[in-house]
């Protein structure tokens with residue numbers, strides 16, 4: 289049995305070729321590379337550079353700025369395949385997907401020229417900071433504020449759990465303008481260079497075996513030039529969601545890749561491990577949960593592909609609902625697949641040698657971030673089903 293895709297109806301020949309090529313690249317690096325990078329406390333720079341050089345990281349960015357001219361459909365399949373090979377690149381969720389998309393859609397010509405070629409060829413990376421310690425899931429409560437001083441912006445606030453700030457040349461920070469008195473979210477997006485005076489970061493010790501670190505950020509009167517603002521000050525919400533929908537779709541891809549990787553390991557093991565007369569995979573108590581995990585992952589992928597197609601077709605509203613549902617389905621499918629994979633390996637599921645146990649924590653990320661399981665259920669209850677809001 290193979291968990292490989294049989295989706296010739298859903299993907300074009302070009303997309304299937306891309307999937308196969310990325311899978312081959314992932315296989316060359318594999319889980320061993322990823323584990324070694326984490327153990328050495330490094331980043332997966334070699335894979336990042338090679339994937340970028342092959343055009344995979346900028347596949348969604350406009351061709352005129354060095355990208356591949358594709359969309360989130362292509363970018364998500366790249367991340368999924370790298371994850372399925374055991375070496376996901378988390379910063380793909382942030383750098384080309386959120387930041388690249390927002391700049392490509394709403395940036396000035398100068399911002400596009402300055403950032404997109406570097407994001408496309410992987411030479412520049414960008415982080416994205418929205419989460420705040422006191423706001424958490426309630427992004428309406430974010431208090432990072434920007435005030436004008438002459439033509440400059442002065443940014444003040446705190447962020448938490450922001451990934452990859454150490455490797456990112458700049459972080460796209462979601463703030464709000466100070467005169468937003470109504471209390472309604474009026475987000476604005478600012479490009480904050482890593483070494484901007486007043487921009488402090490401290491790593492958060494996480495129980496995650498990943499090359500990318502999360503940071504707490506302090507923005508202490510960070511002075512930014514006028515052109516640090518990305519997009520229109522008064523259309524922030526629309527612009528923000530243009531970036532958050534790809535983030536959800538890419539988190540689904542991240543989860544699916546991880547789930548597929550774990551499932552493949554478990555299936556290999558169940559085929560050969562024999563403690564009675566047949567391999568353990570012959571016991572339905574082992575086989576059925578693995579089959580179920582496969583079905584869950586396939587269904588979640590379909591929803592992810594739907595969301596990505598809607599997004600690429602310009603249907604931001606339709607993509608919003610589908611992206612939420614895809615993130616939910618993929619996160620849940622990954623958590624279950626990893627849990628069952630670990631269980632299938634018995635004691636070996638918890639050994640360093642087989643390396644599956646660390647995925648238990650990693651898979652939970654997709655349930656929590658960038659928007660938690662409960663907040664998606666809230667969204668679907670209210671927005672899709674029209675049920676009353678309780679919070």
Ligand SMILES: Cc1cc2nc3c(=O)[nH]c(=O)nc-3n(C[C@H](O)[C@H](O)[C@H](O)COP(=O)(O)OP(=O)(O)OC[C@H]3O[C@@H](n4cnc5c(N)ncnc54)[C@H](O)[C@@H]3O)c2cc1C
Nearest residue numbers: 416417418419424425449450451653656657658660662679
């Ligand atoms: C590995 C990792 C990487 C991350 N990377 C980034 C990043 O790059 N940039 C960034 O900005 N953020 C990042 N985050 C932050 C992430 O988006 C947040 O952790 C997430 O949005 C949840 O916010 P919180 O942690 O404050 O949880 P809280 O909002 O405190 O929620 C805690 C729990 O309460 C539940 N809850 C809250 N409100 C409700 C409600 N109304 N109804 C029902 N349940 C509710 C939640 O579902 C959750 O289970 C990252 C997080 C992790 C773990």
